[in-house]
Amino acid sequence: MSTPTVDPTFYRSPAEAIAAPPESLAYVVTFDRAAEKPDALAVIGTDPDADGYGQVVGWADLPTRGDELHHFGWNACSSAFAHAGHHTDGLQRRYLLLPGLRSSNIHVYDTHPDPTQPHLVRTVDADELAARAGYSRPHTLHCGPDGIYLSCLGAADGDGGPGGIAVLDHDTFEVVRAWETDRGPQHLAYDAWWHLNQNTLITSEWGTPSMIEDGLVPELLLGQQYGHALHFWDLAEGRHVQRVDLGSEHQMVLELRPSHDPGATWGFAGVVVSTADLSASVWRWFRDGERWQVEKVITIPAEPAGTEQLPPALQPFGAVPPLVTDINLSVDDRFLYVSCWGTGELKQYDVSDPAHPREVGSVRLGGIVDRAPHPSAPDRPLAGGPQMVEVSRDGQRIYLTNSLYGAWDDQFYPDGVGAWLAKLTTDPQRGGLTVDRDFFVHGDEFRGRRAHQVRLQGGDASSDSYCYAGI
Numbered sequence: 001m002s003t004p005t006v007d008p009t010f011y012r013s014p015a016e017a018i019a020a021p022p023e024s025l026a027y028v029v030t031f032d033r034a035a036e037k038p039d040a041l042a043v044i045g046t047d048p049d050a051d052g053y054g055q056v057v058g059w060a061d062l063p064t065r066g067d068e069l070h071h072f073g074w075n076a077c078s079s080a081f082a083h084a085g086h087h088t089d090g091l092q093r094r095y096l097l098l099p100g101l102r103s104s105n106i107h108v109y110d111t112h113p114d115p116t117q118p119h120l121v122r123t124v125d126a127d128e129l130a131a132r133a134g135y136s137r138p139h140t141l142h143c144g145p146d147g148i149y150l151s152c153l154g155a156a157d158g159d160g161g162p163g164g165i166a167v168l169d170h171d172t173f174e175v176v177r178a179w180e181t182d183r184g185p186q187h188l189a190y191d192a193w194w195h196l197n198q199n200t201l202i203t204s205e206w207g208t209p210s211m212i213e214d215g216l217v218p219e220l221l222l223g224q225q226y227g228h229a230l231h232f233w234d235l236a237e238g239r240h241v242q243r244v245d246l247g248s249e250h251q252m253v254l255e256l257r258p259s260h261d262p263g264a265t266w267g268f269a270g271v272v273v274s275t276a277d278l279s280a281s282v283w284r285w286f287r288d289g290e291r292w293q294v295e296k297v298i299t300i301p302a303e304p305a306g307t308e309q310l311p312p313a314l315q316p317f318g319a320v321p322p323l324v325t326d327i328n329l330s331v332d333d334r335f336l337y338v339s340c341w342g343t344g345e346l347k348q349y350d351v352s353d354p355a356h357p358r359e360v361g362s363v364r365l366g367g368i369v370d371r372a373p374h375p376s377a378p379d380r381p382l383a384g385g386p387q388m389v390e391v392s393r394d395g396q397r398i399y400l401t402n403s404l405y406g407a408w409d410d411q412f413y414p415d416g417v418g419a420w421l422a423k424l425t426t427d428p429q430r431g432g433l434t435v436d437r438d439f440f441v442h443g444d445e446f447r448g449r450r451a452h453q454v455r456l457q458g459g460d461a462s463s464d465s466y467c468y469a470g471i
Contacts, residue, residue: 163189
């Protein structure tokens with residue numbers, strides 16, 4: 001009998017993932033705000049001992065224009081060990097699925113045989129997504145227990161709600177169905193993650209396509225109409241179990257980061273802004289008996305600023321809000337990273353005690369007011385700020401890109417947001433952040449596109465969920 005082969009990048013436990021070889025490549029989705037050029041998948045060298053370190057070493061243009069690539073992910077990952085009815089033998093972390101947030105198309109790229117030259121193998125168009133799942137505006141995807149889970153902001157019409165989750169086939173990438181069997185009160189959608197061993201899926205809330213398409217709508221924000229709740233679901237059944245409201249002033253509950261420990265029942269959610277004082281916050285969810293609870297564990301205040309320093313959208317407030325637009329949790333569950341896209345700060349918290357985070361590191365790059373430069377180019381003010389943040393599996397390297405979403409970039413950085421990718425290093429035991437002077441991909445290196453999310457070869461802190469506590 002032949003010995004079953006398992007992709008070596010499928011890690012049974014967080015400890016196994018941390019001990020695996022480091023990434024040699026990073027994949028970055030880029031988009032053209034003007035939709036005159038195709039969006040593209042850029043490949044960046046990340047091995048400091050190899051040629052091409054900190055440089056674009058591969059590039060793949062999409063066949064279409066105006067997709068606005070945003071979040072993307074692998075066809076398969078360490079959760080393969082929990083796939084119902086799908087053997088891990090022969091399954092590989094090989095394909096990257098690139099959803100277009102504006103077009104609702106999903107382009108599938110094969111990273112084999114040459115991982116620096118991904119090539120298009122399949123396009124799932126907006127009509128298929130709408131007809132088979134009833135959704136549009138695909139946002140975030142994760143390889144899951146019975147398929148690829150794709151969270152979508154909008155209903156089939158591409159304008160309103162409800163948003164929800166479409167399930168795609170692991171092998172053919174065909175849209176199979178809508179995941180929800182009973183959505184209860186859920187209407188707005190954004191992120192989706194889970195505790196695999198607890199049979200629990202969690203979703204968060206942003207807004208419908210019409211609420212976010214052309215930028216932040218002040219009337220909706222002040223009317224507290226953006227998302228402000230978490231939803232807990234039965235993962236196997238697709239059934240809504242509980243809605244937990246964070247309070248209507250806490251607008252835009254976005255990124256979800258559950259503990260990587262498969263036995264844990266806690267995680268973190270980031271909130272963009274409070275209408276009470278422009279602060280941002282991070283909340284911890286946890287199970288209390290049979291019910292789920294949330295508590296605010298981090299508050300980041302707005303920073304006073306002169307009217308002349310602010311874009312028109314913020315001038316009435318006389319302050320720059322942190323605008324927490326992404327968070328990331330290291331694979332060992334030790335450090336939480338919080339992107340403050342408005343102030344240009346990345347914060348690092350020790351969350352060894354998840355109920356009591358303790359700030360241990362901070363770096364500033366860009367920012368609405370500061371425009372803090374990269375140390376390799378001290379005379380070059382940076383626009384944008386730490387936005388998407390990705391952490392290596394061993395917790396030693398942190399990658400940052402600076403674009404949020406085209407219309408929102410233009411609103412908060414009206415003089416241009418540019419494009420850059422930076423890398424930080426940290427001590428995975430003690431914390432503290434240092435900017436790598438030799439790794440700064442920016443400007444023309446992205447060929448006129450803006451840079452959004454990063455995925456690392458072999459997986460990263462936000463791509464995989466694990467099934468075993470130890471090996």
